[in-house]
Amino acid sequence: MSAGIKEIMNNLSKLLENRVRLGIMSALMVNERLDFNSLKELLDVTDGNLASHLKALEKHELIRVKKQFVGRKPNTNYMLTNDGKKVFESHLDAIEQLMKRK
């Protein structure tokens, strides 16, 4: 049973091997929520690139999307799910282990 969970965690952790996705998760670890433009400026990526990575993280339920209207403008905010936090932490642990082994 625990092997199954471990495998799932490993697969999710693989998602974070990409720099942009790792960046999104890092930023959301220290900010309750961030909107699309803040993330875009922070990570210095194009709209399309950021959107596809956000979609991937959303699909695996590591982040949650909240759409709001500020006046008439739509504003999309992103936040981590509890699973997202766990996966990020275990990803950090994994990096640490790998570095120790070397």
Next chain:
Amino acid sequence: METSTHADDLKTIRKIMEESSRFLSLSGLSGVFAGIFAIIGFIIALLILNSDRISDAGNIDLALFIDALVILIAALSVSVFLSYRKALRNGNRIWTGITKRMLLNLIIPLLSAAAFILIFYIEQNFRYIIPSMLVFYGLALVNVGKFTFGEIQYLGILQVLIGIISAVFTEYALYLWVLGFGILHILYGLIMHKKYR
């Protein structure tokens, strides 16, 4: 090879966490300038208090008020200018969500201070004006430490302590004020400038 990419990953995580949660464009030099302006303001205040030409109490109050206001505006302007320059140089934006959160956390204690000082002035109770300036300003800095360089909290705690001391030894309050707003600012600014230039 593997280790180096993991080390890079950790570096990226750290950098993004810091950049997205802290206002890092605050320049140490702005502390130095704030301190110098405070000392200039202190000297002008001494001149006003010892002047024969301004004898009326109301005029002295007005002169001291203008002195304080000009010094405050000068220190803030230089601080904004230097932060703006540092942000440009490092390729960062200055007006972000963090900047707004930081300013909000700074402004709430400072406006409370302004309200208290106004009440003390209206009641002609001058004894606690300087102590409340130091204590509230110190608390504002402690509050803001979550959003910029954490070291600013030490400066805040020292300001609070000096403020409390000045509430007890009111005859030295003006000198304690210049120690807090003048000398400590300069020392803090120099340390930060050297550390994070």
